[in-house]
Amino acid sequence: MGGRVWTLTQTDDTLWYYVYHRDPDHINGRKRKKSNGSENSVKKKFKEMAEVKEEENETSLNKTTFEEDAKDEELLRDYFQLGVNLEDLYKKWGDADAHFSHTGNIFSGVRMLRQDPVECLFSFICTSNNHISRIQGMVERLCSTLGTPLCKLDDAHYHDFPSIKALAGSGVEAQLRGLGFGYRARFLQQSAHLITSSRGPNWLYTLRNAPYLEAKAALLTLPGVGSKVADCVCLMSLDKSEAVPVDTHVWQIARRDYGCASGSKQKTLTEKVHNEIGDFFRKLWGPYAGWAHSVLFCADLKKFQKLKEIPTVKEEKKKVKVDKKKKKVKKQEAD
């Protein structure tokens, strides 16, 4: 994030972070001497970080460091969009929709990231007709071959996401095909070339200030970008909280859980059905429909199916209360 490597961990209500600078003198972390390789485990870094914080509190705090910390914290708040009150939104969505109310209880805290538009666009061009495990590998290869090296941690080298310029090079298609990108290799290079040659390097960022439909239409002019990818980029990097990416999965949710009839006679997702499903959910959930959609999408993922069998925190608390009562009764009986 922001051209640097971060490690994060979360306790009850605190997000702990550590930033690794690219400056070779600080490659093992700010204000630290070079440490040997064995010190580099992520867990240790978090422990160290707590210590570093304490140290800094005791000694006179460098003003520059203080301001840098404030900036980093602001970057994190921006990335996680902590200014958006999720609980209020969940309540709104749940009040409007009984099915969401149920699922939202189990899958609380699902929050949209505010990603970098370049990273978001070119990553999602890789997703067509593809599955997540493979996409992950492709994005990693994209970074390691075309991205700026950032730092080394636990013997792993980390690279930034490539710039548009790096992706636009004439040899890029062949290079990426060699790395197993298939037909997407040409889309990536072509889109990058089109942006640098006729839109300008800032074009994607300017779309953050455009209305949703305008930004989406702009993205649709790029090769390899259809309705679904355009909505993903709008929602996850261009501040369009109302964008609802419709894929076969979301189409299925709309029909199965909401009795949505749009395109029920058709075999494939047409442009028209895309828009109708999106409009359906926007009407139901309002201006943050894209965020609500991601909660249901998350709940439908295979890897989270087990969560549905575990009782929710609320139900668990109820159960504990009941158990305590039972114990009390038993104790009284014993007495």
Add this chain to the structure above:
DNA sequence: GCATGACCTCA
């Protein structure tokens, strides 16, 4: 407006 096939690769 909608259906169909091609497109690359691999978990």
Add this chain to the structure above:
DNA sequence: GAGGTCATG
């Protein structure tokens, strides 16, 4: 077939 897109009919 997989969290699609594009060209064609």
